[in-house]
Amino acid sequence: NAGVMQNPRHLVRRRGQEARLRCSPMKGHSHVYWYRQLPEEGLKFMVYLQKENIIDESGMPKERFSAEFPKEGPSILRIQQVVRGDSAAYFCASSPTDRDSNQPQHFGDGTRLSIL
């Protein structure tokens, strides 16, 4: 069973460009969480999505950031007009549809975003 797949692993963008980060959850999982990790810091929750629905975006910056999880395909975290402060590792985690399954969140390898 493949784990959580994220791509790209590394992404370099210039200030003002757009960044698109993709996450495919584990097979059978329909809950996706995005977290951001700044250098030398812990992970901060950004957004929680289920298929075609944003459930909790309380950790998302108000501007430039958006997320989606379409019926088909991976979840996308989109950052418009990137700035140097967006440089971080972005991790995706997934969990099963069944809330009683007692399965924890498993993380992908992350996308390391660097802004020049």
Place this chain on the structure above:
Amino acid sequence: GENVEQHPSTLSVQEGDSAVIKCTYSDSASNYFPWYKQELGKRPQLIIDIRSNVGEKKDQRIAVTLNKTAKHFSLHITETQPEDSAVYFCAASNAWSNFGNEKLTFGTGTRLTIIP
């Protein structure tokens, strides 16, 4: 919202000795407490977790204890080995909350160094 504090931020332990990392949480509704190990440049990996209906859980050299009344939980690693060197994060969530939102609130991490 939930707030998780973690101590110490760095910990050096002689190989073979024990290491203890402590976390406190603020939200009494939190009922799930995982611990993640993160090596440099890698994904956070779940090493052990505990739910609020249990006071202690052990898996070989790793154990976690939970005190719900005091709202704190601890990670214990015995007979430490060089490969235990990493950053360890505690986290808390309210599993089975509305809409199944199990977003994790992380501590700030502990950099554990095992001295050979």
